[in-house]
Amino acid sequence: MFDNGWFQGSLLDAGTPEAVGPLGDSVERVPLTDGAWLDLRRGWISGADELFTRLMESVPWRAERRMMYERVVDVPRLLCFYGDDEQLPDPLLTEARTALNRHYAPELGEPFTTAGLCLYRDGRDSVAWHGDTIGRGSTHDTMVAIISLGTPRTLALRPRGGGAPALRYEVGHGDLLVMGGSCQRTWEHAVPKSARPLGPRISVQFRPRGVR
Template sequence: MLFQGSLLDLGAEEGPGPLTVKRVQLGHGAWIDVRPGWIGGADALLERLVTGVPWRAERRHMYDKVVDVPRLLAFYEEGQALPDPVLEEARAALDAHYGAELGEPFATAGLCFYRDGRDSVAWHGDTIGRGSTEDTMVAIVSVGAPRALLLRPRGGGGATVRHDLGHGDLIVMGGSCQRTWEHAIPKTAKPVGPRISIQYRPRGVR
């Protein structure tokens, strides 16, 4: 497993740091907040999640055939204990910071394991459930090697926004982002180590 840790992570106190974010307005009522290096000890957290999460592979129908989903997955329902105390601490910190604005807690956590540059996720919005009709938030914590997360207006007509996320970085997509914008993790031919993303969502948003 090719992975180069972050020098900034060495000796860092484990867990979420102060949640000071920079908000960027994307347009059409969508915005993102970004906090680089929010989770201290993120490289050690990656190693624990790789071995401690019951990862599953999925297959999906695409056009006229069934294909492997190019990443491993795990999902934690509302009320289900998360696989590491740091993830519980992160969710509590997100609830404390965004609770008044969101109007509800982050209830579920979905994990994606990108093993190398061949793993990816296509353009999409989290529009299964309430995200298709309501403003909401999806908070993503990334640990491991940075990968490009791209955002673009749904239907085209605007510039693509790129953030390279890993080593404990946080991005929060809010407002109309899931309806009016799409996001993706593209494949890359460059040598790249593993990355895990943890997506915190309110109830009824997928």
């Protein structure tokens, strides 16, 4: 299905025990426009390369096809979704979700309940510009918390409708990036294709109930 031969683990991660790190003051908040904001916590999951390897092997990845531009095309990444009552595929992800809820629930007003996993097999896999506006994200402020595992990839953000240059963040090896406030309605995000030979990356997206 895919070849992980290009994957290079982080030298900083080698031999590091797996653990979910603290949040609190270690989180950097970046105010955006129109009530949107972004939180970034580098290296939140230590020993993240071990988690990446387990998820590569244990998650039932599937390919999808979708209608786009009046024709059915392959989705350029592999997917797996865990709903409100489904057990997550690794105990460390359950621990991570618990820590996220402890930190963000007072501001969010509800817990993260679902987890969407995406596997970007190489630089040809991508996701186009979009906001998570299926469900309540189209009308209400919300949060999407993303843990990036494996090879770092660019996550780009830009204001919906243009008017400002895109922001670009290289995330991988256990980094946490949280989009909050009006971000899903007023900004768009993407993982662009890359012509460089890149190894695989897994994105774990935690969302509240009713947000996709």
